[in-house]
Amino acid sequence: MKIAILPGDGIGTEIVAEAVKVLNVLDLKFEMETALVGGAAYEAHGHPLPESTLKLAKEADAVLFGAVGDWKYDKLDRPLRPEQAVLGLRKNLGLFANFRPAICYDELVSASSLKPELVAGLDILIIRELTGDIYFGQPRGRRTALDGHFPGAEEAFDTMRYSRPEIERIARVAFEAARKRNKHVTSVDKANVLETFQLWKDVVTEVGKDYPDVTLDHMYVDNAAMQLVKQPKFFDVVVTGNMFGDILSDEAAMLTGSIGMLPSASLNASGQGLYEPSHGSAPDIAGKGVANPLATILSAAMMLRFTLNQPDAAGRIERAVKHVLASGLRTGDIWSEGSTRVGTREMGDAVVAAITTTKITKG
Numbered sequence: 400m401k402i403a404i405l406p407g408d409g410i411g412t413e414i415v416a417e418a419v420k421v422l423n424v425l426d427l428k429f430e431m432e433t434a435l436v437g438g439a440a441y442e443a444h445g446h447p448l449p450e451s452t453l454k455l456a457k458e459a460d461a462v463l464f465g466a467v468g469d470w471k472y473d474k475l476d477r478p479l480r481p482e483q484a485v486l487g488l489r490k491n492l493g494l495f496a497n498f499r500p501a502i503c504y505d506e507l508v509s510a511s512s513l514k515p516e517l518v519a520g521l522d523i524l525i526i527r528e529l530t531g532d533i534y535f536g537q538p539r540g541r542r543t544a545l546d547g548h549f550p551g552a553e554e555a556f557d558t559m560r561y562s563r564p565e566i567e568r569i570a571r572v573a574f575e576a577a578r579k580r581n582k583h584v585t586s587v588d589k590a591n592v593l594e595t596f597q598l599w600k601d602v603v604t605e606v607g608k609d610y611p612d613v614t615l616d617h618m619y620v621d622n623a624a625m626q627l628v629k630q631p632k633f634f635d636v637v638v639t640g641n642m643f644g645d646i647l648s649d650e651a652a653m654l655t656g657s658i659g660m661l662p663s664a665s666l667n668a669s670g671q672g673l674y675e676p677s678h679g680s681a682p683d684i685a686g687k688g689v690a691n692p693l694a695t696i697l698s699a700a701m702m703l704r705f706t707l708n709q710p711d712a713a714g715r716i717e718r719a720v721k722h723v724l725a726s727g728l729r730t731g732d733i734w735s736e737g738s739t740r741v742g743t744r745e746m747g748d749a750v751v752a753a754i755t756t757t758k759i760t761k762g
């Protein structure tokens with residue numbers, strides 16, 4: 400089993416180091432190879448996604464990714480910006496299905512932004528389409544406006560688009576996932592305004608006919624943003640497009656206590672996957688040793704379950720994380736009165752200790 404390790408920038412290097420530490424105590428044989436990506440790769444090779452990094456990612460069974468980006472690259476031309484690396488990996492590896500589970504652990508109910516009764520037991524799966532939509536649609540660019548409110552002015556434009564097969568395949572992923580859960584899919588769109596999302600709604604409805612055992616409802620994205628904080632437990636599986644999924648998953652993160660708790664898996668049609676926390680490189684706390692590594696550690700668990708066929712090892716990591724939270728250890732983002740504040744490394748060490756010494760994480 401070969402894992403490409405791409406730590407990236409900012410807290411990416413700090414949190415990936417902890418996930419690698421956890422993988423190393425599982426008594427499994429992995430070959431791990433590390434490569435530069437994002438701003439770090441731009442500094443060293445002049446490109447955020449060098450050919451050698453892309454090749455390594457393509458050849459590996461799975462990719463463990465940290466995060467990329469920093470404000471200091473804001474002035475670079477878009478193709479050279481660190482964020483293009485993550486988009487390039489998603490496109491080149493065909494990683495169209497992004498799973499972002501928002502689970503509120505019992506121990507973190509008080510860390511959530513919502514009242515305890517709204518989030519206790521919360522378990523939502525956001526399924527975000529990851530290789531289409533306005534993120535990748537062409538044409539895009541800048542030009543002089545010929546019409547609109549200010550003809551003659553400089554304007555910029557992007558293209559929102561989805562094809563029927565793209566919508567069909569992500570819808571099937573969502574219905575299949577719902578079958579293994581609470582059999583409820585909410586498709587989030589903006590069909591009242593956008594042609595793209597009228598097609599989205601039509602296709603999801605058609606695919607839904609093949610899954611009569613799964614309840615399907617449709618919700619406009621603005622209402623979904625509200626319902627997520629009004630009654631989050633209404634949701635089971637949420638399926639949506641690339642941009643709405645990006646925004647709603649950060650919102651859902653705060654139901655779980657912190658974006659530092661939200662792992663993700665991005666899969667292609669053959670099950671190969673890239674695993675990364677849903678958050679970014681957090682330049683505001685980078686280098687301080689305070690970032691929460693649990694989203695990355697939980698992403699490594701998803702990698703073991705989804706791509707590397709090691710569900711027992713995945714379960715050991717997940718139980719170890721619960722055990723550590725139950726013991727009261729908290730990084731700053733999830734800290735509350737009465738708990739013990741720890742840094743990134745101490746949190747990783749505690750997960751390792753739970754795996755290696757605690758009986759409850761075995762078997």
Ligand SMILES: NC(=O)c1ccc[n+]([C@@H]2O[C@H](COP(=O)([O-])OP(=O)(O)OC[C@H]3O[C@@H](n4cnc5c(N)ncnc54)[C@H](O)[C@@H]3O)[C@@H](O)[C@H]2O)c1
Nearest residue numbers: 466467468469482485659678679680681683684690691732
């Ligand atoms: N997949 C990715 O690589 C990815 C994802 C999102 C953003 N980004 C990039 O990251 C950079 C920063 O973006 P941003 O500030 O909008 O989003 P961000 O997710 O990096 O940070 C948002 C806030 O959450 C906090 N935070 C994030 N992860 C945390 C963790 N593990 N523990 C504790 N606190 C955490 C940060 O300190 C910050 O206050 C930008 O360049 C952006 O493009 C990259």
Ligand SMILES: CC(C)[C@H](C(=O)O)[C@@H](O)C(=O)O
Nearest residue numbers: 468482485486645677678679
């Ligand atoms: C860094 C950026 C390109 C990325 C996205 O928008 O998909 C990030 O916000 C995410 O959620 O993974």
Ligand SMILES: [Mg+2]
Nearest residue numbers: 645646649677
């Ligand atoms: Mg995002």
